[in-house]
Amino acid sequence: MSNGTVTAITMPMYHEDRLSASGLSASPRHQTSQIAKTYRQAAQLFLTRRLPEALSTIEPVITPPAVDDDAATVTPSTADLTPSNKSLAPIAAASRGTRVKVWSFYLTFLNAVIELGPEEGKHAFGSTKWKALVNKARDGSVWEDIVRDGYYGQEGNVDADVVINLATLLLTHSPSQKLNQTRLENYLAAVANPSFDITSHLSNPRLRRTASTPGTNTPRDLQTNLKLLELYTLHVLPRNQEWDYAREFIMMSELLDDERKEAFLQALHGLKEEQAHAALREKELQRQQDAQLEAQRRRAEEERRAAARAAEDEARRREEARRAAQRPPDAEPARTSPAKSSRKKEVARRPPASMYTRATALWSGLADALFGAARGVRANPLAMLRTLLVLLAFALAFGRRDVRERVRRIIRRGWEKVRGTVGMGVKVSYI
Secondary structure, X not given: OOOOOOOOOOOOOOOOOOOOOHHHHHHHHHHHHHHHHHHHHHHHHHHOOOHHHHHHHHHHHHOOOOEOOOOOOEOHHHOOOXXXXXXXXXXXXXXXXXXXXXXXXXXXXXXXXXXXXXXHHHHHHOHHHHHHHHHHHHOOHHHHHHHHHHOOOOHHHOOHHHHHHXXXXXXXXXXXXXXXXXXXXXXXXXXXXXXXXXXXXXXXXXXXXXXXXXXXXXXXXXXXXXXXXXXXXXXHHHHOOOHHHHHHHHHHOXXXXXXXXXXXXXXXXXXHHHHHHHHHHHHHHHXXXXXXXXXXXXXXXXXXXXXXXXXHHHHHHHHHHHHHHHOXXXXXXXXXXXXXXXXXXXXXXXXXXXXXXXXXXXXXXXXXXXHXXXXXXXXXXXXXXXXXXXXXHHHHHOOOHHXXXXXXXXHHHHHHHHXXXXXXXXXXHHO
8 A cells, every 4th residue: 555556445334234044143142142241341350450350351252262173162161152163252253333342442451451561560460471462562463363363364354443443552552653554554455345255254244244335324434434544644654754655645535525635634744744843852852961961971070080189189198298207307407597597697788897997907907017027127128118108109099087197107107117227227237
């Protein structure tokens, strides 16, 4: 159906055929009554959340009975419910209304089992049983079970309400909608081109179809067909990204008039826009989550670095404290006391001696030298004269009166000593 070729499909519905043979009417009525009673018991257990008991009650109705290969007989518990074809479940011989109730109950039961979750589901049914029930919906095998055990293996014989419930269950819990699409396409093709199966007709005339005619038989049939079309074109095909094919199928459907076609097309367009917006929102949410994760990573890295630096500082302080504790007292470097240091600074900062003080010290030294020279005047009298002349030049150079007076006194004493010494020397020479 999804290969690009659009097939216009008319979906005729079932009606209850009157049984022409009175001999065949008693047994189906009895079977339907027994099945309806079992269904009510299972439904009551389900409503009271006794799910394992509900399953064990309904299973004999929807499962083919166990056959003894040697005796070719069925088990006593299902003997009254078994149709003439031993490969079918008892539900295959029930009326259409009972079939729809039982199969719809079973599909609702599977949905409830899945919603229990792993922990509660395993506690209620055991791990193996719970997983087997869950997989029936997730892999779509429940569809094949119902067609095989309840409808003689004929895809088109399945009641439309049961097909709607099957498609809804797979749409809710199956990770891929490919199988759902294939099953719906097979069903729609089968009801558009029904085949007459003599075996199934003789086994249960209730499954025989009416002639394939356009349109529907009742308003209820129309609503059921519209629901199937809605599931297929507005839910299953969009989940498989079959947007163009869904639009073509709606346009070519003989079930829809122009007004309904426009409504379906608008709904399909709205779903496509909603999916595009959802993809953008998901992308933006992912970007925000990535940004938050990056910010958290950076904060964690900064905190790690700060902690490492603090640890290094703490280790350094501990090492310095350890070394300080191990250093001997005499290893401390000699330190100058503050008083001595201040005295040294004061000595260095003293102003130089005054000119008077330096001149006085100089003349005192010259006087001593002059006295020494006077004692050696006999050896070199001219040296004494030159020394006096230098002293006189220095005296004249100083403009201060006290300096001049001091120089004069020194020169006078010097001359007196020289004169006395020279006089003595002359006397000696004469002698």
